[in-house]
Amino acid sequence: MDKYADIRPYNDNEVADAVARLVADNAFVDLIAKHNLPSWVAPMRFLSRPLVRWQLQRKWGNVASVRQVQLEVVHYLEHIVKTTTSKVTFSGLDALDKDSAYLFISNHRDIVLDPALVNFGLHQHDMNTVRIAIGDNLLQIPYITELMRLNKSFIVKRSAKAPKEMLRALTQLSAYIYDSLDEGHSIWIAQREGRTKDGHDQTDPALLKMLQLNGRKQKKDFADYVRELKIVPVSISYQYEPCAQAKAKELYHKKHHGEYVKQAGEDIESIVEGFTTDKGHVHLAFGKPIAHGCDTPEDLAKTIDRQILESFYLHPGNYIAADHAEAIVDTESADVKEFAERMNLIPEHLRDLVKAIYAKPVLRKEEMQG
The missing domain is CATH 3.40.1130 (Glycerol-3-phosphate (1)-acyltransferase)
Structure with missing residues (x-):
């Protein structure tokens, strides 16, 4: 008895059937079309679905392991x-x-x-x-x-x-x-x-x-x-x-x-x-x-x-968000300007929260080092 059948990954002998179910799944085919076909083609299901299925079958049809x-x-x-x-x-x-x-x-x-x-x-x-x-x-x-x-x-x-x-x-x-x-x-x-x-x-x-x-x-x-x-x-x-x-x-x-x-x-x-x-x-x-x-x-x-x-690798943005830019870069550097530009693209009410995501590893390392 396969005691892990309901949670385990597929075995080799189940791969071909799983691929066939994917190719037959309209929701999956439409997702592929949305992200891979020209925007004017994707909504035209009568055209996009056969085209995507043909591509999937060509690429995945022989996958069996x-x-x-x-x-x-x-x-x-x-x-x-x-x-x-x-x-x-x-x-x-x-x-x-x-x-x-x-x-x-x-x-x-x-x-x-x-x-x-x-x-x-x-x-x-x-x-x-x-x-x-x-x-x-x-x-x-x-x-x-x-x-x-x-x-x-x-x-x-x-x-x-x-x-x-x-x-x-x-x-x-x-x-x-x-x-x-x-x-x-x-x-x-x-x-x-x-x-x-x-x-x-x-x-x-x-x-x-x-x-x-x-x-x-x-x-x-x-x-x-x-x-x-x-x-x-x-x-x-x-x-x-x-x-x-x-x-x-x-x-x-x-x-x-x-x-x-x-x-x-x-x-x-x-x-x-x-x-x-x-x-x-x-x-x-x-x-x-x-x-x-x-x-x-x-x-x-x-x-x-x-x-x-x-071992967490700190990038320039981590230091900049923690107001420690001087630790690695000149405050007028391209890194500082780029980070500021990225923050400006974030809605103002979310900006401090996003900045805190980047700052947290720096601040926690400092706490750990005492």
Whole structure:
């Protein structure tokens, strides 16, 4: 019996059928048309749909394995890196064992790009790509589910509400992560539920308690079990914060109205914006496997946070937003002028919130250094 069938990524023998469902999905085809065909053609469904289906069939018709899917994704990522970043750099990968499976726990700034760029770095260093944890809140649209599970994503059942149902889902998830690692498959999971909206990257101990559920079943001490998982913190730093204005809008709305309810399709818009907008220099710092400082979930959370914060790459905009421009650039430099121009494009009532996103890592590093 396949005990993970409802949450795991697709296997090779399921790829062809998943691709066929995508090609047949009008919503997916219309999305492709909107972003790839001339604006006058896309709304003409009788013309755009057959054209897009023909293109998809030509490109994906012979794809029959997860590896083939991932090689196509790499080509797309190379295009994104080339057209929407000035460069993407990595540190720490050379110190990792290419033959080991790791549990990568990273800060979370962009819904899809964060794990995609982790995979990009691993691929460039001839390491196996990760299985990606993704919340079921993002899987309300059938074609998103197909795309994610084709690309080695597994499902985190956030929608489970009843205590017994929630415990069952978390126990299954904990076991799946352990078994994946045990079978040699690395895992990526964000340090908390949802993206960081205010620039304050912080690990949720509840995530680490979930990991321990399987360890408790095996009657293993928390610290010993954590060492088995080979947790590697990853710090992702974007020169230009993805969806900064949308994040600030959500914070502003919560502050002034008490809550923020996402509109239908808002997550899809965030994913597209993350892919298409200018990100400048992106740096991913891979930390060291955690072997100490992990006797409790709270201790482990602090250890992960320390590595992520220490290795967080600070861009000129981070210093400028924190009013520390003199630390790296002349106050009349192009960096200062460009940052000011970017801030001027943000609605005035959101500007301080966006600025705070950039400033937070600098201020937290200062606090840490005392």
